Amino acid sequence: MMATEDGRNVNSLKEVWSREENALCADCGEPDPDWASYTLGVFLCLNCSGIHRNISDISKVKSLRMDHWDEGQVQFLMQHGNAVAKATYEAHVPMYYYRPVHTDCQVLREQWVRAKYERKEFTEPGKHPPYSNGLKEGILWKRGRDNGQYLPRRFLLSEREGCLKYFVKQDAKEPKVVVKIDTINATFQPEKTGNPNGLQITYLKENKTRNIFLYHQDGKEIVDWFNAIRAVQFHYLKVAFPVASDQELKSRLTRNFLKEGYMEKTGPRQKESFKKRWFTLDHRRLMYFKDPMDAFAKGEVFIGSDGHGYGVRQGLPTGTQGTFTWPYGITIITPDREYLFTCETEREQQEWIAAFRHVIEQPMTPQEYAIEAYFKLKP
Structure with a gap:
């Protein structure tokens, strides 16, 4: 429920809020933002509005649903909005600079907001921030x-x-x-x-x-x-x-891992008991560790493309002999062997399968063929 001066304000606020440019948070891209800064004229999600509260000398925020908006504040939003703000505050973001999304951690999102509005790092060409000089x-x-x-x-x-x-x-x-x-x-x-x-x-x-x-x-x-x-x-x-x-x-710069978490795995003979390991899927490298903070992986599996004999199946092969605790199986098929894993929950199983399919459905690059060749040569 919007609290405003009169019906005209309500309609004006609804109109500017419903513009396509304001359908995503101005800072992290989360859909359906329901907060706004009436000093910067941007529409924000709840999390980013909290960051803006920490720069209150620059940005003052209100809820679009619950707070009172006076006519001057509504007019300011009408004249600005996310597109105008981006043209000003993101005019010269370097190509390599990481623009956080709503799933990223707090420190990345907070420093992005501060870089834009507080330090104005991207408003003028030719600025030399401390990360730019090599x-x-x-x-x-x-x-x-x-x-x-x-x-x-x-x-x-x-x-x-x-x-x-x-x-x-x-x-x-x-x-x-x-x-x-x-x-x-x-x-x-x-x-x-x-x-x-x-x-x-x-x-x-x-x-x-x-x-x-x-x-x-x-x-x-x-x-x-x-x-x-x-x-x-x-x-x-x-x-x-x-x-x-x-x-x-x-697209080749630093990247978040596609998926991390615990699974159980068995050895190549598939008769050994399954052991709990921490897995990290970094594009085509599936690494496993005894502990998430280990310096070196205990082992790695190369995940190629479906055109070269790689695939993923839900469940374990019939008659799997190794004993396992978790009931939700996954089979990774490679040209050399099948790898068997189990997950604790069905949700984890489905998330891992989706991540594997995402990799397997992409064609391999020349560099990835070289990595695959190395994996095949490993003792």
Whole structure:
């Protein structure tokens, strides 16, 4: 129920609210926003309205359903709206900058809102924010591989050298690890790490996946690192693939995992008892770990395309001999063997099957054929 001055205000508010441009939250794209900022003229979802409350000197929000709107505020919304705001506050967002969606974590969404309206990072061409110049150095807290303690480590990201390094001591001359920029994936993991600013860096070392977990107590700093990695990757890809479109290159930057969670698995003979493992599906790599925070995967399965002998079936083969606890089975078919998994709930089973089908239905790229060949050569 809208509380407004009179019927005209109600109708005007309904009219501007129903415009197609205002059908999604201006900041995260969630459908049917029912809040608005009467100082910025944007329509917002509940979560983003909460972020706007934290920048109250810039943005003042009200509920479109429950709050009183006076004529001046309604007129301001009529003259603005999401399209006008995007043309102003998102005029020069770099191609590599990650624009969060409503399913993303709080720190990404909050820093996006602050970057747009508070810091005005995208209003003018030629601005040079700290993630844009191809070089970033600073202290991040890194989780120890064996003891699980987070300790400060010096990190250096260099576009010129095409890598990310970290040093155990701040004055160390030699890095502990050098990671090639084209092997890195970075994804925010607040739930897994138990830290709202937790970032998981995944990279390949001798074609094996390695995880490191990082955080910084300052939300802006960790998001700047995330976008700095994307910027360096983007510029690397521009050189490596000069004829590819910017949109194509953008799709190869850091990505969220397609699905993560526990399943049970059995071994190649399919007679062993099923063991509970943490699984991560990173496009065509299905990795499994004893613990979600392990540095190295216990094993990996390559998931190819349906045109090359890969498939997924609901349920387990008749007569499966291994003992399992969870009742909802999945069979992954590859040219070499079948992999058997079980899920605790039917919902988890269906979500995993949908994720596998999403991968299997996509044709493989030349790079993916090379990865498949490596998997086949593995002992």
